[in-house]
Amino acid sequence: MSQAIEIVGAKPASHLRVVGAVSAAHLVSHYYIIIMAPLLPFVREAYGVSYTEIGLALAVFNTVSAVLQAPAGFLVDRLGARLPLICGLLLGAGPFLIVGLTDSYWVLVAMFAIAGIGNAVYHPADYALLSQHVPAERIGPAFSFHTFAGMAGSALAPPTLLMMQSAWGWRGAFIGASILGFAVAVVLIAIRDHGEGHAAPRTKSASGDGGWRLLMTPAILLNLVFFVLLAVMSGGIYNYSVVALGALYATPVATANVALTGNLVLSALGVLVGGLLVTRTNRHGLVASLGLLAIALFTALIAEIDLGSLGLISAMTMAGFCSGIIMPSRDMIVREITPPGSFGKVFGFVTTGFNIGGIIAPLIFGAIMDHGSPRLVFLGVAAGSLIAIFTVLSRPRRRA
DSSP: OOHHHHHHTOOHHHHHHHHHHHHHHHHHHHHHHHTHHHHHHHHHHHHTOOHHHHHHHHHHHHHHHHHHHHHHHHHHHHHOSHHHHHHHHHHHHHHHHHHHHOOOHHHHHHHHHHHHHHHHHHHHHHHHHHHHHSOGGGHHHHHHHHHHHHHHHHHHHHHHHHHHHHHHHHHHHHHHHHHHHHHHHHHHHHOOSSOOOOOOOOOOOTTSOSSHHHHTSHHHHHHHHHHHHHHHHHHHHHHHHHHHHHHHHOOOHHHHHHHHHHHHHHHHHHHHHHHHHTTTOSOHHHHHHHHHHHHHHHHHHHHHOOOHHHHHHHHHHHHHHHHHHHHHHHHHHHHHTOOTTOHHHHHHHHTHHHHHHHHHHHHHHHHHHHTTOTHHHHHHHHHHHHHHHHHHHTOOOOOO
């Protein structure tokens, strides 16, 4: 049965099950990305290693994920998305179970490498499943709920991991986290009526190749740059805004953290609002551009004017809300230029921008802070927003 027939013939309950299961997998992926952060002091003390040595495990995880994400997209398009996603969950959960059951630093590093393989599967498989099984008129809200679930995973990880650590130790926390991945894998295995994950029909792009030549087209490359810029902007705000505000305006740490929390919370709410917005307009580039322009204005305002506590919190919160609103439009922009049968490889490729941006951001903003220029943290985010507008507005339209 063709992809088109599958989509048209899907019962609402079936596609909602797919959205729920895929969103749960996205929650797990973000939960696992955060897993080391709250447990780091306990792991470091247990193994008697340095922060740099613990950082090696995280670096291996991110490097493996970045290298394999695009190839995982090709695998998803060839085999279908459901089986690779189940394997990705198992490759994420299994290593953390082993970490909890063993007592070796090098096993820890090796298991984080294997978990990086699992992490490479999530984005291409998630977006392929949603694109193949959700009716076109509902795909925007599905994308937004998927993104929101990832944010929820990031938010849930620190308190739940620390709760498990206090009850069972840090190894027990790793074991508990692994159970979450196994449980979602079981759910995906159980969804058989609409989740068999048959590969979509293989098609050739207008350039005559459905593979790497497609990924090297201007439209796809501009989206990759777009994702890199978004990741760099987020890295600047999330990791450096508190210290930059302290250096720039002597903002108390508590106040700066309240502003950052407001940014994160409103970003999650903005994603849901953005999901509703994409159902009411197909001008996704315009929505993204207006949101990026607002982010540039708010961050430039923070850079140039001491707004006081209330003004700072308001500006950071509004910047977060705008960043959330553009995320569903971001995903719809990628979907618009993706030929049928190529969702896995295209989303796998462009979302590699998150990994690239995650590597670049600390180098840029760390150097800015080391050179005593905290104002440039916010001006850099504003500049990134303006450049991102160019990547959105200059993208080629999909040819008929």
